[in-house]
Amino acid sequence: MLDRIRASVRRAGGRSAAAATLLAAALLPGFQGAAVAAYPEKPVTLVVPYKAGGSTETMARVYAKALQEQLGQPVIVSTRPGGGGAVGATVVAKAAPDGYTMLFAAASALVWPPMTQKVEYGPDSFRWVASITEYQQALITTPDKPYKTYPELIAYAKAHPGMNFADQNALSRSFIKYIGKKEGVTWTAIPTKGGGEMVPFLLGGKVDIAWSGGVHQKFGDKMHVLASFNPKRLGQSPDAPSLKEIYGIAMPSYAVIVVPKDTPDDVVATLEKALKEASKDKAFDDMVTNKLKFPNQFIGSEELKPLVADMVTGLKTVLEETRN
Amino acid sequence: MILDQLLAGFGAALDPINMLFMAAGVALGIVVGILPGLGSVTALSILIPVTFYMSPLVAIAFLVGVNKGGTSGGAVPAILLDAPGTPEAAATALDGHPLCKAGMPVKAMKAALYSSVFGDTLSDILLILVAAPFAAFALQFGPAEFTAIVLFSFTLIAGLSGRSLAKGIIAAGLGVFLSTIGLDPVESTPRMTFDVVELYDGISLNALAIGVLALSSVIQQLFEMHRGGASARQSISPDYDPAKNRLTAREFWSNWRTLLRSAAIGSGIGMLPGLGVSLAAFLGYGSAKRASKTPEKFGTGHLEGIMATEAANSAVVGANLVPTIALGIPGNIAAALMIGAFMVHGVVPGPFMMESHGELIYSIFASMLIADGIHLVIGRLGIRIWGHITRVPRTVILPVVVVLCVVGVYVPTQSMFDVGVMLVFGGLGYLMRRTGFSIVCLVIGFLLGPMFETSLRQTMLMYKSDLSVLVSSPIALVFVLLTLYSLWRFARRR
Numbered sequence: 001m002l003d004r005i006r007a008s009v010r011r012a013g014g015r016s017a018a019a020a021t022l023l024a025a026a027l028l029p030g031f032q033g034a035a036v037a038a039y040p041e042k043p044v045t046l047v048v049p050y051k052a053g054g055s056t057e058t059m060a061r062v063y064a065k066a067l068q069e070q071l072g073q074p075v076i077v078s079t080r081p082g083g084g085g086a087v088g089a090t091v092v093a094k095a096a097p098d099g100y101t102m103l104f105a106a107a108s109a110l111v112w113p114p115m116t117q118k119v120e121y122g123p124d125s126f127r128w129v130a131s132i133t134e135y136q137q138a139l140i141t142t143p144d145k146p147y148k149t150y151p152e153l154i155a156y157a158k159a160h161p162g163m164n165f166a167d168q169n170a171l172s173r174s175f176i177k178y179i180g181k182k183e184g185v186t187w188t189a190i191p192t193k194g195g196g197e198m199v200p201f202l203l204g205g206k207v208d209i210a211w212s213g214g215v216h217q218k219f220g221d222k223m224h225v226l227a228s229f230n231p232k233r234l235g236q237s238p239d240a241p242s243l244k245e246i247y248g249i250a251m252p253s254y255a256v257i258v259v260p261k262d263t264p265d266d267v268v269a270t271l272e273k274a275l276k277e278a279s280k281d282k283a284f285d286d287m288v289t290n291k292l293k294f295p296n297q298f299i300g301s302e303e304l305k306p307l308v309a310d311m312v313t314g315l316k317t318v319l320e321e322t323r324n
Numbered sequence: 325m326i327l328d329q330l331l332a333g334f335g336a337a338l339d340p341i342n343m344l345f346m347a348a349g350v351a352l353g354i355v356v357g358i359l360p361g362l363g364s365v366t367a368l369s370i371l372i373p374v375t376f377y378m379s380p381l382v383a384i385a386f387l388v389g390v391n392k393g394g395t396s397g398g399a400v401p402a403i404l405l406d407a408p409g410t411p412e413a414a415a416t417a418l419d420g421h422p423l424c425k426a427g428m429p430v431k432a433m434k435a436a437l438y439s440s441v442f443g444d445t446l447s448d449i450l451l452i453l454v455a456a457p458f459a460a461f462a463l464q465f466g467p468a469e470f471t472a473i474v475l476f477s478f479t480l481i482a483g484l485s486g487r488s489l490a491k492g493i494i495a496a497g498l499g500v501f502l503s504t505i506g507l508d509p510v511e512s513t514p515r516m517t518f519d520v521v522e523l524y525d526g527i528s529l530n531a532l533a534i535g536v537l538a539l540s541s542v543i544q545q546l547f548e549m550h551r552g553g554a555s556a557r558q559s560i561s562p563d564y565d566p567a568k569n570r571l572t573a574r575e576f577w578s579n580w581r582t583l584l585r586s587a588a589i590g591s592g593i594g595m596l597p598g599l600g601v602s603l604a605a606f607l608g609y610g611s612a613k614r615a616s617k618t619p620e621k622f623g624t625g626h627l628e629g630i631m632a633t634e635a636a637n638s639a640v641v642g643a644n645l646v647p648t649i650a651l652g653i654p655g656n657i658a659a660a661l662m663i664g665a666f667m668v669h670g671v672v673p674g675p676f677m678m679e680s681h682g683e684l685i686y687s688i689f690a691s692m693l694i695a696d697g698i699h700l701v702i703g704r705l706g707i708r709i710w711g712h713i714t715r716v717p718r719t720v721i722l723p724v725v726v727v728l729c730v731v732g733v734y735v736p737t738q739s740m741f742d743v744g745v746m747l748v749f750g751g752l753g754y755l756m757r758r759t760g761f762s763i764v765c766l767v768i769g770f771l772l773g774p775m776f777e778t779s780l781r782q783t784m785l786m787y788k789s790d791l792s793v794l795v796s797s798p799i800a801l802v803f804v805l806l807t808l809y810s811l812w813r814f815a816r817r818r
Contacts, residue, residue: 052369052736053660058667061373078738079369083507083524087739090521116512118519164786170512190467190785191510193778196597196653196660203651204463206786218652218674291667 039099039267043074046257047103049088051081054194055135055214055292056255059284060104063132066281070274084169085109086119093121097262099271106135107252111311112171115319126258127268128308130275131299133288134253136214137229138237139176142202143221150227150241153209157185166190166198166210171315175229175243175251176211177322182247217293229253231310235295249318252311254299272301330452333686336381337694345382346695349389350702356390357397358710360538360725361732363410364394364641368661369736372668380669381684385691387665391658392699395601395638396440399630400710403432404560406545407538407725409732411529411602411767412637414537415484415609418764419622419629426625427563430711434571435627436634437703439583443635445696446587447594447642451649452689456678458595459650465596467782468793472803473596474776477603479810480610481769486623486762495761499769502527509778510785522741531733532770535746536763539729540753542722547754549718560721561714579628582612586632590639595646600656601637602771606764608636614810642692648673649685 046067048060057079064075080088085105095101103110103126114122139150147153157163165187167173173189180187190207192198195215202210203222216223217236225237230253233242244250257275259268278284279298288296299307336342349371356367367390375383395412402408403420416436423432478496485492505516506526517523549558586608593604612632613622622629644655645662652674654660663673671681678685713721733746756763787793794800 051657051660052372053654053657053662053664055667058664061376061664061668065376077373079736080738081525082737082739083521086521086524117514117524119521162788173512188785188788189510190782191778192782193509193598199651199653200463200597200647201466204466206466215652218672218676220676222675286670287667291670291672 039270040071040073042100043076044071044099045076045078045101047088047092047101048077048079049081049085049091049103049105049109050079052079056104056106059133059255059287059292059294062284062287063104063278063281066278066284067274069281070277083117083119084113086113086117089113090120092258093125093260095260097260097264099259099263099267102129102257102259102271104255104257107131107254107256107308107311108171108315110256110258111252111308111315115315116170123308123312125261127261127263127301128304129257129259129268129272129301131254131256131297131304131307132275132279133255133292133294133296134230135255136212136217136234136236136294137172137251137253138212138214138216138225138234138240139209139227139229140202140212140216140223140225141209142205143224145208145224147226148224150246153226154183154185157187158183161186163187163209164190164207166192166201166207168192168194168198168211168213171251172211172229174318174322175249178249178318179243179247181321214292214294236293249314250310252315254304254307255294256304268301276300326452329682329686330690332683333688333690334694336683336687337385337690342382342385342691343694343698345378345386346389346691347698347702349386350393350695350699351706353390353393353395354397354703354706355393357394357409358400358706359409359728359732360401360405360407361409361534361729362735363398363412363732364391365410365657365661366732366735367391367394368658368665372661372665375665376668380671381687381691383665383669384662384684384688385695387662388688388692389695389698391641391662392444392638392695393702395641396437396444396634396699396703398637399436399440399634400433401538401725403436403630404429404710404713405538405721405725406541407729409534409538409729411533411537411771412605413633414533414602414764414767415605415633416630417537417541418484418609419624419626422623422625423627423630424561424714425563427561427565428568428625429561429564429714430566430569430707431571432627432630433707433710434569434704435576435630437700437707438571438576439586439631439634440638441696441700441703442583443587443590443637443639444641444699445693446584447591447639448689448692448696449642450591451642451646451692455646455649458646459675462595462597462647462651464799466797467779467786468797469799469803470596470598470779471776471783472794472797472800472807473599474772474779476803476807476810477607477768477772478776479807479814480606481765482810482814483610483613483619483622484606484762484764484768486760488760491760492762492765495756495763495765496769499766499771500773501769502532503770503773504777509774510781520741522739526774527745527770528733528737528739528742529770530736531742531745532749533767534729534733535749536753536756536766538725539746539750540757540763542725542729543750543754544757545718546722549722559715559717564714575627576631579631581615582628582632583635585611585615586635587639590636591643593636594640594643594655597647597651597653597655599775600771601640601658602767604640605633605637606768609633614813649677651675652677 092103398413402417
């Protein structure tokens with residue numbers, strides 16, 4: 001009895017499954033094409049892994065508006081702060097790879113935490129779609145100091161051990177320690193909670209030099225750039241050397257947009273095109289170029305690949321050198 | 325000079341559209357602030373994208389209105405429901421809710437509103453007069469000075485611990501302990517994070533505060549209702565009597581010393597980046613109690629307690645724009661959001677803001693003063709409406725508050741983890757209420773712990789472990805002496 005029921009169920013199930021397969025076979029090519037053309041067919045979320053009010057979030061708001069026009073769907077900026085970007089990066093790494101969740105963050109947030117902390121993602125957890133600008137990371141001081149250039153600073157620091165520098169996170173601390181090690185200089189790292197704390201410390205003379213993620217550009221001649229942490233010299237301070245010229249290492253400087261690694265190629269291609277067009281938007285260009293004084297430079301996914309590989313090897317070198 | 329520019333600013337600010345948006349901002353701010361669990365920071369982050377379509381002046385004036393309304397609106401749930409959504413209104417609940425229970429909720433709300441507007445206005449005037457010169461003074465404050473200020477703030481625990489000092493200290497100690505969870509501020513070593521990435525930045529203050537302050541209070545009231553049976557239909561303020569709810573000018577101004585002191589404390593804290601609204605509120609309350617001839621009345625429904633807190637927390641609102649405008653660095657989270665808004669509207673906050681956008685800045689100053697007047701009117705009208713809430717049965721209001729607590733935690737970071745944290749602290753808060761441990765002390769410990777650790781460790785590093793800077797820096801010395809003085813006074817009183 002039971003067997004008979006089972007058999008009939010199987011038969012019925014088999015029959016309907018076969019019908020469904022047939023139907024799908026007939027419709028699938030057209031169906032699939034429609035799905036591709038339809039992306040995006042619902043609002044897209046742009047995750048910013050930092051607190052509201054910072055330069056990344058501000059940039060994201062303006063950029064999202066431009067991107068919305070390109071995609072024809074609302075782009076929602078969602079802030080998921082925590083762990084120096086690690087919380088937001090985890091969220092996006094685990095999101096559905098359908099192109100509806102992207103992350104807008106500093107490249108370092110995707111490369112550095114996996115090397116130093118237990119997080120559930122790595123640089124390979126993402127498809128790196130594009131970089132739209134570069135943070136202007138610099139070693140800065142105030143103009144009243146006896147050293148005006150990077151070589152003068154190193155000479156001064158050798159003669160005056162125990163100088164104080166302000167860092168803003170583990171990554172910037174490691175870099176300054178790395179320089180100290182290379183040059184045989186001893187200096188003390190003073191941790192600060194971002195630019196809001198670093199600026200008064202530096203202007204108030206509590207620290208001698210500081211790492212800046214770009215905030216110094218608001219202060220004109222009240223702050224003085226000694227060196228660039230970026231792979232190249234900074235546009236606003238072309239005379240200051242980059243650390244890459246001297247030590248062959250640079251800090252990741254790109255503001256990147258990534259999606260989960262299994263996102264289909266066609267979706268990534270649509271997205272990349274929209275991102276590129278959006279970066280030409282007037283309001284976005286004005287914000288980046290004139291307000292933040294960051295370069296408005298678009299780097300696509302192919303060009304980004306070797307840069308990511310560079311970042312990973314660069315950071316590994318720094319980590320190994322400063323660990324022991 | 326300042327007067328000329330300010331008058332020109334008034335010319336621009338008195339534009340009807342600007343006034344209309346300021347009024348809308350204040351009203352929205354108050355409404356969001358009133359929802360337990362939501363405060364001015366949430367209100368600002370939700371409303372900043374709305375301003376993209378406004379002119380710079382209207383946008384900033386609108387947000388200034390939101391910030392003002394949001395800070396004062398927080399007093400309403402503290403008074404009516406004993407459910408402050410943010411730590412800045414926690415001390416308001418200490419005296420506000422007893423007054424509400426005694427049938428005087430409207431009087432308490434009036435006192436809170438008037439003190440808020442008073443503190444806020446004074447702080448705005450201070451901002452306009454000293455924004456530029458104070459910048460130089462603010463730079464004198466380094467880690468050593470902050471360490472001394474935080475050290476002094478710890479003496480607040482003595483005044484706020486309720487009946488048992490020992491329990492207050494234990495609660496504060498627990499707060500400090502909880503605040504050490506997360507990445508170490510110097511070496512970035514994880515502490516008690518159990519590899520949970522959400523804990524790397526520590527327990528969220530927002531989630532902890534809403535849990536222990538608001539949710540636990542709701543839980544307690546629900547249990548009381550369950551036990552009481554008949555009281556289920558009881559309204560929030562059963563003995564409400566309009567005659568008892570008048571607040572005379574004399575009654576209000578008899579506390580002018582407290583108002584001035586709190587406004588000064590709030591402005592001072594607001595001008596120093598990184599200390600925050602909540603600390604100002606607790607310091608305002610604590611020092612009013614300390615200066616009072618009848619400190620035992622605090623915590624039993626004493627009008628002065630509400631006024632001391634509200635004048636202090638609202639005085640931060642204007643003053644926290646001093647470092648924003650003069651140095652380009654945010655005084656607190658609300659100011660950080662304002663910096664973002666300024667940038668979106670083409671103004672880069674920093675030392676050159678006054679030079680390049682002087683006209684706009686003075687129009688904003690003028691708008692702030694006008695907004696204070698609008699705030700008074702709208703706030704006063706609002707109290708009529710909130711007065712009706714007092715007649716709604718508890719069974720209707722309390723479930724709504726639970727939902728709002730969840731929303732308030734979820735919205736800023738969109739994290740269900742934080743909602744879980746809030747629920748856990750709701751339970752802990754209930755246990756503390758039942759056993760007589762001061763919740764306010766827990767929150768103070770949690771607030772001060774990281775500030776103290778970071779400042780002290782920065783000081784140790786900066787001065788190569790030589791702590792004599794705490795007495796050789798004149799500013800630090802003042803606060804160290806104040807700490808010793810209040811300890812000595814406290815010991816003598818016992």
